[in-house]
Amino acid sequence: MSVTDLAAEPMPAGLEPESIEGRSPWRLAWSRLVRDRVAIASLIVILLMVAAALAAPLFAALTGHSPTDQYRETGLTDQGIPVGPGAEFWLGTDSLGRDLFVRTVYGARISLLVGVVATLLATFAGVVIGLVAGYFGGIVDTILARAIDVVLSFPYLIFAMALVSVIGPSLVMTTLVIAFFSWASIARIVRGQTLAIKEKEYIEAARSLGASPMRIMFVDVLPNLVAPVIVLATLLVPTAIVFEATLSWLGLGVDVRIPSWGAMLAESQSFFRVAWWYLIFPAGALLLTTLAFNLLGDGVRDALDPRSERLFATRRKGKP
Amino acid sequence: MTPSERSRTVRTAVAITTAAVLVAGLAACGGGGGGGDGDEGPPRRGGTLKLVGAGDIDHMDPVSAYYTATGFLERAWTRQLFTYPASTDRNKAIQPTPDIATELPTRQNGGISADGKTYTIKLRDGVMWGTQQPREIVAEDFVRTFKRMANPVQPVGAPGYFASTLEGWQEYFDRYVKAFDEKNANAKEPTAKNLAAFQNDNDIEGVQAKDDKTLVFKLRNPATDFVNILATTFTTPSPVEYDRYVPDSAEFKQNTVSSGPYKITKYTAGKEIVLGRNTAWRQNTDPVRNAWVDQIQVTQGQDSDAAVQQQLESGSADLSWDLPVPTSSIPQLQSANDPNLGVYGGGISNPYLVFNYRSPNAGKAMSKLKVRQAINLAIDKVALGKVYGGSSLNTPLHNAIPPGNVGYKPINLYPTKGNQGDVNRCRQLLREAGYPNGLKLNAAYRNSGNHPRIAQSYAQDLKECGIQVTLSPVRQGDYYGTYLADARNATEGKWDITAPGWIPDWFGNNGRTVLQPLFDSGSCPPAGVNYGCYQSDRVDDLMDQALTAKSEDEAAGLWAQADRQIMEDAAIVPFQDQKTPLYHSSRVKNAIFLPHLNAYFDPTHVWLDGG
Numbered sequence: 001m002s003v004t005d006l007a008a009e010p011m012p013a014g015l016e017p018e019s020i021e022g023r024s025p026w027r028l029a030w031s032r033l034v035r036d037r038v039a040i041a042s043l044i045v046i047l048l049m050v051a052a053a054l055a056a057p058l059f060a061a062l063t064g065h066s067p068t069d070q071y072r073e074t075g076l077t078d079q080g081i082p083v084g085p086g087a088e089f090w091l092g093t094d095s096l097g098r099d100l101f102v103r104t105v106y107g108a109r110i111s112l113l114v115g116v117v118a119t120l121l122a123t124f125a126g127v128v129i130g131l132v133a134g135y136f137g138g139i140v141d142t143i144l145a146r147a148i149d150v151v152l153s154f155p156y157l158i159f160a161m162a163l164v165s166v167i168g169p170s171l172v173m174t175t176l177v178i179a180f181f182s183w184a185s186i187a188r189i190v191r192g193q194t195l196a197i198k199e200k201e202y203i204e205a206a207r208s209l210g211a212s213p214m215r216i217m218f219v220d221v222l223p224n225l226v227a228p229v230i231v232l233a234t235l236l237v238p239t240a241i242v243f244e245a246t247l248s249w250l251g252l253g254v255d256v257r258i259p260s261w262g263a264m265l266a267e268s269q270s271f272f273r274v275a276w277w278y279l280i281f282p283a284g285a286l287l288l289t290t291l292a293f294n295l296l297g298d299g300v301r302d303a304l305d306p307r308s309e310r311l312f313a314t315r316r317k318g319k320p
Numbered sequence: 321m322t323p324s325e326r327s328r329t330v331r332t333a334v335a336i337t338t339a340a341v342l343v344a345g346l347a348a349c350g351g352g353g354g355g356g357d358g359d360e361g362p363p364r365r366g367g368t369l370k371l372v373g374a375g376d377i378d379h380m381d382p383v384s385a386y387y388t389a390t391g392f393l394e395r396a397w398t399r400q401l402f403t404y405p406a407s408t409d410r411n412k413a414i415q416p417t418p419d420i421a422t423e424l425p426t427r428q429n430g431g432i433s434a435d436g437k438t439y440t441i442k443l444r445d446g447v448m449w450g451t452q453q454p455r456e457i458v459a460e461d462f463v464r465t466f467k468r469m470a471n472p473v474q475p476v477g478a479p480g481y482f483a484s485t486l487e488g489w490q491e492y493f494d495r496y497v498k499a500f501d502e503k504n505a506n507a508k509e510p511t512a513k514n515l516a517a518f519q520n521d522n523d524i525e526g527v528q529a530k531d532d533k534t535l536v537f538k539l540r541n542p543a544t545d546f547v548n549i550l551a552t553t554f555t556t557p558s559p560v561e562y563d564r565y566v567p568d569s570a571e572f573k574q575n576t577v578s579s580g581p582y583k584i585t586k587y588t589a590g591k592e593i594v595l596g597r598n599t600a601w602r603q604n605t606d607p608v609r610n611a612w613v614d615q616i617q618v619t620q621g622q623d624s625d626a627a628v629q630q631q632l633e634s635g636s637a638d639l640s641w642d643l644p645v646p647t648s649s650i651p652q653l654q655s656a657n658d659p660n661l662g663v664y665g666g667g668i669s670n671p672y673l674v675f676n677y678r679s680p681n682a683g684k685a686m687s688k689l690k691v692r693q694a695i696n697l698a699i700d701k702v703a704l705g706k707v708y709g710g711s712s713l714n715t716p717l718h719n720a721i722p723p724g725n726v727g728y729k730p731i732n733l734y735p736t737k738g739n740q741g742d743v744n745r746c747r748q749l750l751r752e753a754g755y756p757n758g759l760k761l762n763a764a765y766r767n768s769g770n771h772p773r774i775a776q777s778y779a780q781d782l783k784e785c786g787i788q789v790t791l792s793p794v795r796q797g798d799y800y801g802t803y804l805a806d807a808r809n810a811t812e813g814k815w816d817i818t819a820p821g822w823i824p825d826w827f828g829n830n831g832r833t834v835l836q837p838l839f840d841s842g843s844c845p846p847a848g849v850n851y852g853c854y855q856s857d858r859v860d861d862l863m864d865q866a867l868t869a870k871s872e873d874e875a876a877g878l879w880a881q882a883d884r885q886i887m888e889d890a891a892i893v894p895f896q897d898q899k900t901p902l903y904h905s906s907r908v909k910n911a912i913f914l915p916h917l918n919a920y921f922d923p924t925h926v927w928l929d930g931g
Contacts, residue, residue: 068780069780070703070776070777070780072700072702072703072706076706077651077710078706078710078711079647079650079651079706079709079710079712080647080705080706080707080708080709080710081648081651095648095707095773096707096773096776096777097706168792169793255791256765256767256772256775256776256791256793257776257779257791267772267773269624269626270624270625270626270646270647270648271646271648272626273626273648273649273652274648274649274651274652275648
């Protein structure tokens, strides 16, 4: 899925070796990343998750259970209690007699899809707004910077709940809400960086040669921001996944029948005392995925700039 | 009742039934097992009975309060003319018994006139108000209550009961509303002073205090359930002090006057309610209540039923305030033979599927008999029962009237094998109705408790029959009062099917609180709780006859006929007759279930063992 592309893609782009000895910054970063065993392990976990999500219909065919069908006779006791892991239901069933394994695998689709798409949207919006604010300065900057502050200081969960309950929950809605509350942190970093970069001599040079602001922003400034943006985006994915899970947990996510980790966790609440599998598997999948993205994000940051700790330390603390 | 009167009488019924029905969410859970009140030694006086739960009471003013949770507290701090006794024998527990009244009125003792339209009720001596200087409760205090019911600020929870029975109550209500209606040129401000002045200057024809100890009620028609109506907590007497406050205002809530063994000593909205002893109460004047515990304390703000259950099991709390025993805990408790679990009640159709006759969707599919019948055949009632704890708590139901209520006569017009639904016959009926390729319907469900699972369960049944259901969540708090009460949601087809619940206000002779609110053609939203707006002249007629029938037996036959007609028209899909599992901490003794409150023990009979 595109998440992994995001982390890995720029590498081949920067690969072109200029000489035998010379190694581009991208290449250096890559070699540092490869040496980071935690990051590589995370990458493998993410790739496995993506593969599982893509192969979800295969698992459904293999078990013979669709993610939404309720097996009331075999998947529930007479008293309506989920049945545990076994031959028919590998990871047990949920409170309606649905196959928990198939649902967890399908849940990965929602989580990754929402997580990645929301991150892409937020990154795009954040970069554009940050660039424009930083480059133009003045009144434009004042307005945009204040907008960023406003979004950052929003009680986002309450607002998201209100929004979703007015418009009604859906996949698109959930993704947009998450993107809306995520772009500002990227925009703020990009704006700050742009402010610094635009004072550089080569920008002065470009300007004196008559380059348009568009060209300067996207050709001269943007490439210098790629590294921090990649790191931010990688770290934004797990936040978005958790955000989606939270909305689903509150019953504000996608259609109640479609499996999503957050919704499954919510459903398991009053059952976990008698059906541990109901809580453990969706929670484990969620934990594993977000942890992998976080660790990968850390690894990418270290690889791109070994001295970048100070730059990102404050931002990470500030994340909701 | 004539149709026009009918629509008036249920005008404010929205609020009422909202409350009555909201309770269904509470009662909705499953389980099974023993739980009894056997030899527990001599009662012990003292201690604090601790309840934990989620929300607040609906109203403090007994005239408007309607939640069963509120009714539980009212059992402790208020008294009525009649009430229901604490008895483990269900048949006794649903029969009204004298409380402040000296005896049940009959034709023999002169309490009911020969034409059945005048009730004369004598008040017991020595029943005191818990005021600074205790004074006796007099007939005028009851008259004040019936007047306060009509106040336009926070009127009685169930106006229909009084408007349809008491001579002149509806007219009084209309006059009262008009006098304070802002659109009216010389309308008055609804201040406490003005409201009291109106009440003291205007009388209700059908409610008179003959002397301090004698109340006379004049009825419009004979009503065999009038004593049941007088046993609702709405009729709690009102002391003259209540004239100082706007009904159910913040001031009122801090200044309630008790007639029962306890009084409200602390009320913090949404947080805590504490009841302490009312020293003016005398055991020898109260044939119904005891008062073993010293205090009753309700702590709110606890949303998880599993967390509450854990507290009860560990003993840090005694009873659940408004959350059910989690379905998932029941098998465990049952297999461990936990003596603190009990299964009670029954006679409740909860939830049931209602069809929105007014929906324009899918070529007005919901107004087509065959589509409704097809859905009746599709539903797997065993699967729905599993959501509420399985067959030991839930019996598949095929009537609009659940067993244990007047007029119940078992029928099953849409039988399926094992009550698990019949996809083929459903498909066939859909084809006959002109939907060979199925159809699409909208369903609204409450997004809390067991409701999302109920919705997904019937949605799967319908999917197998070729009906695609779009499920829209509605907040529990908005469901009855805002969503279903708004007729536009029905006429615009926001929902085609939905599963509300209903708990009758009393059992036994109770057609007035079972069929009539749900199926009377004048009771469509926004006026009432006939959510699907089912309209049948025959059913209306049968119900009117039943309400004015001379005897309970005659009424029963008429209710049964109405029930059959409703099911022939497939106005709803009844799911199950539901029992209520209740749990209490191990130190709670003598826990006696009160059927009319459905999910509560009698707080005045409970005593606490040990420290």
